[in-house]
Amino acid sequence: MSLHEHAERTTTRDAPIIEVRNLQTAFFTEKETIRAVDGISFDIRPGETVGIVGESGSGKSVTARSLMRLVDAPGRILEGSSVRFTHLETVREYASTFAGRTVDLSALEETYDPVDLFERNEIDATPAAFGYEHAHEVSLADIVAAGYGDELGIVDEGDCIFITDGTPDSPDAIADGFIEITRLSGEAQRRIRGGRIAMVFQDPLTSLNPVYTVGNQIKEALRLHQGIKGDAATREATALLEAVGIPDARRRVNEYPHQFSGGMRQRAVIAMALACDPELLICDEPTTALDVTIQAQILDLLAELQETRDLAMMFITHDMGVIAEIADRVNVMYAGEVVETADVNTLFADPSHPYTRGLLRSIPGQQTGDRLETIEGNVPTPNEPATSCRFAPRCPEAIDECETVHPVSVPVDEDEPDHTAACLHCPTQLSTDQAVEMHRRRNATRNGGDLE
Amino acid sequence: MSRWRYFFKRLLLSVPVLFLTMTFIFVLLRMGPVDPVAARLGPQATGAEAERMRERLGLNDPLWEQYLDFVTSFLTFDLGQSWVVFSGTDVTTIVAITGPPTLWLGFWAILLPLFIGIPLGFYAGLRPNSGGDYLASVSGILWQAMPNFWLCIMILAVLRQTHGGGWLGFDWYTFGPEIRSITGTPDLAFLSINSIETGLITVPLLTGVDWGALAVDIKLILPPALVLGSASMAAELRIGRTAILETINSNYVVTAKAKGLKDRVIIWKHVFRNAMIPLVPVITNEAFLLIGGSVIVESIFNINGLGNAFFQAMTQGDLPLAGALLFIFTLIIIFLNILQDLLYTLIDPRVGYDR
Known part of the structure; x- marks a missing residue:
């Protein structure tokens, strides 16, 4: 390995190789729509192991299959989902092989302003869905990757390679970009599968x-x-x-x-x-x-x-x-949602979500009494958009608000931005009332309000 | 145990089956209700003439000697003579005449379902719950539900209607190669075989094919073969559909997909071969049924075949003929069984694997 390559590797070390944003995969049956994966986000970096845990039926396998695009009918990845494969060499290779499906986003950014786009009716999402609090934080890449680019007339249907730094005309000089896995089809999709x-x-x-x-x-x-x-x-x-x-x-x-x-x-x-x-x-x-x-x-x-x-x-x-x-990092999934994310040591030492605590308590040998402690009941089928905490019916720490407010992922502690949980008891530095108010506000943003 | 050792073992197992059948036929002939002498000379035959016949047929020898004689002559294809149906004719001659039409019929009755039923089943399986699937499945069930004798008559009736350009708009008699009758025995004389003398032995050599005659023979056999194969066609369609559905949802197909293979490769390489495994016994078992079923079809379509001969031998008590034909049927079934084992061995490497 040459020095140059080595340097490049170490600088990109902390950049994720895959970014999952607001992934939603639903199964459409005659009876109901099952939201097997309901808006999850996480990153994976090179050399890192990201663990996903949860009971049967929490959406773990569907997440994996969504990343591979192996979800068969009646299942489908919904609009607004984005899975970006950012491996630079692959992006360069794809940009030269599939030149016709490559889009130069840096050029488009000059013509389109995300904040303006949000005010148009075609986008059926809010900044919160992209993981931001305000519209001006959302980039054009977020909008296009989530699949709204087609309706806004910015990109064509087959476009799946997006260049954010560099130009498609000289693929080797591309410095940043991504392949949007949810938009892949045909040969481009098959090359990712198995190959990447x-x-x-x-x-x-x-x-x-x-x-x-x-x-x-x-x-x-x-x-x-x-x-x-x-x-x-x-x-x-x-x-x-x-x-x-x-x-x-x-x-x-x-x-x-x-x-x-x-x-x-x-x-x-x-x-x-x-x-x-x-x-x-x-x-x-x-x-x-x-x-x-x-x-x-x-x-x-x-x-x-x-x-x-x-x-x-x-x-x-x-x-x-x-x-x-x-694992290095762990995502705990429950009913299609990531309820807690933390690095593995933090998660085991200081679990914040009652569900994670329940899971840890139910490991044989960890219980306090003679009997193995379990979490009562089963995972509910997530067949409607969440308007409350899906774990509330089984939660020993549930409060009245759990039935009316859907918790969003927030940092457990101000000092640890990497440890997030979706629970009304978090963030811990706030009082419960303040925390509930914060979750409620975030939800309001999510359902269409705050567009500053 | 390797696959081929397993196959060889199966091959050896057919030997006891063969002997059991021969013993059964022997018991049937010697201890059955029909007295060979009476069958030969008439029920009133008595005295010296009958005694001479007993001696000539070897009926006075000890039973074990008779059994040995019987087995050796069967194994050397000395199948004796017919008593009643074709009185005095060698069974081998009868088989040489009636065998080819039946084999011809059976060949097409196996081939048609194979090339219509299985592709249709696979088509339906690859597009489950689509319009094409429902159409194929429903017509398969309908086709299977129609009894052969009724189907024979309906087909004959419809084809006769077309004579001289009936209401169907085409004339089956002149459509393609011209035929005079839609029933009858195909003469199967499309191969011209010349023999070359090489001093010691005569080698038969295929010198030419009369394509016109072949076309006539095929046209003549298609309607009865379609009827005879109708049940197996429907069975193969339905089992083929299920087999495809089962295979396509299996984990190794998902693995293949995750590998990035093209759909075409996945279906041809990973799905079809596995889907064929449950179809092999269906195909060979249907072939057994054709032998029994051909009696009705042969008599309706007026084909002078083995089924017809067997039916007559049975109803008229012609035991040597019936026994000899039973022996031939057994040989065919044993052969089909071996073929089935061979196909299994070729398709599925797990065959014969035991730990």
């Missing part, structure tokens, strides 16, 4: 095709994204299997999935996901179907691979123990 963002699924026993050899399935990805064929592909596949710790890889590469044990299969699935050197690896409960010793091995393997390849990782699980071991 790879995914490891929950059940290794069924996620490999039983009628093709493991090697065949790895080589398929190699040929698709890297153009490696024949003997070279076989060698590469063998090397990958070795890298994930499969002994005797030379023979194993020609074996069928049913000849592998569960742990071996998950290793093979990971090898397949890594085949194309992705920037982001999404793991959807990769250890849930495995026994505990194998689980530990797989977690070690993932941590090791992350270190050697500088992978960004999104790790979904319902197991707090696994999260404590692997």
